[in-house]
Amino acid sequence: MNSIDFSPLYRSSIGFDRFASLLDHALRSDQNNNGxxxxxxxxxxxxxxxxxxxxxxxxxxxxxxxxxxxxxxxxxxxxxxxxxxxxxxxxxxxxxxxxxxxxxxxxxxxxxxxxxxxxxxxxxxxxxxxxxxxxxxxxxxxxxxxxxxxxxxxxx
CATH class of the missing domain: 2.60.40.790 (Immunoglobulin-like)
Structure with missing residues (x-):
């Protein structure tokens, strides 16, 4: 799975870099999770x-x-x-x-x-x-x- 590019959001927001990594981690771990x-x-x-x-x-x-x-x-x-x-x-x-x-x-x-x-x-x-x-x-x-x-x- 490819990561999502959040760089356009960084132009107008400050301090949300942790949010991007959390979202990326959630997308990856959701596929590995068996429910x-x-x-x-x-x-x-x-x-x-x-x-x-x-x-x-x-x-x-x-x-x-x-x-x-x-x-x-x-x-x-x-x-x-x-x-x-x-x-x-x-x-x-x-x-x-x-x-x-x-x-x-x-x-x-x-x-x-x-x-x-x-x-x-x-x-x-x-x-x-x-x-x-x-x-x-x-x-x-x-x-x-x-x-x-x-x-x-x-x-x-």
Whole structure:
């Protein structure tokens, strides 16, 4: 598969080079992914999300969740039951280990994880720091020039 050329976007945008590499990585990894285990990504409200994975047959001890450098990794490891030999006529229930990765946007944090009825639900919250939130800037008129000069003299 060829990479997508994002260079035309760089002419009018600044700081989105990480976005381009994330998109390229997502396109590559999606082809390698076999779709196991199935999952949902849900928007709960403006700043809350949930990822739900179907992990039937996995105990809580066999699952692990890790976040590192903006990548959420969910792993399921099944222990080999070599002592228990079963003979199947049909085996449709997957009993294999898995690793599923999700790229998280800036300021998205994992807040909780729970496992009920064969579903692993991971809660995420987008918490933008106060200094990063937009703020209104007052526009002064020409009559305010004396006030600005007075404030500048106070600082000096």
């Amino acid at each position: 196991y285990p199935p999952y949902n990504i849900e928007v709960l409200d403006e700043n809350r999300y949930a990822i739900t994975l179907a992990v039937a047959g996995f105990s809580r001890d066999e699952l692990s969740i890790e976040v590192e450098q903006g990548v959420l990794t969910v792993k399921g490891s099944k222990a080999n039951d070599s002592k228990e030999q079963r003979q199947y006529l049909h085996r449709g229930i997957a009993n294999r280990s898995f690793e599923r990765k999700f790229n998280l946007a800036e300021f998205v944090e994992v807040t909780n994880a729970s496992s009920d009825d064969g579903l692993l639900t991971i809660s995420l919250t987008k918490e933008i720091p106060e200094k990063m939130k937009p703020k209104q800037i007052a526009i002064n008129g020409s009559n305010d020039k004396a006030t600005i000069e007075h404030q500048a003299n106070k600082v000096a």
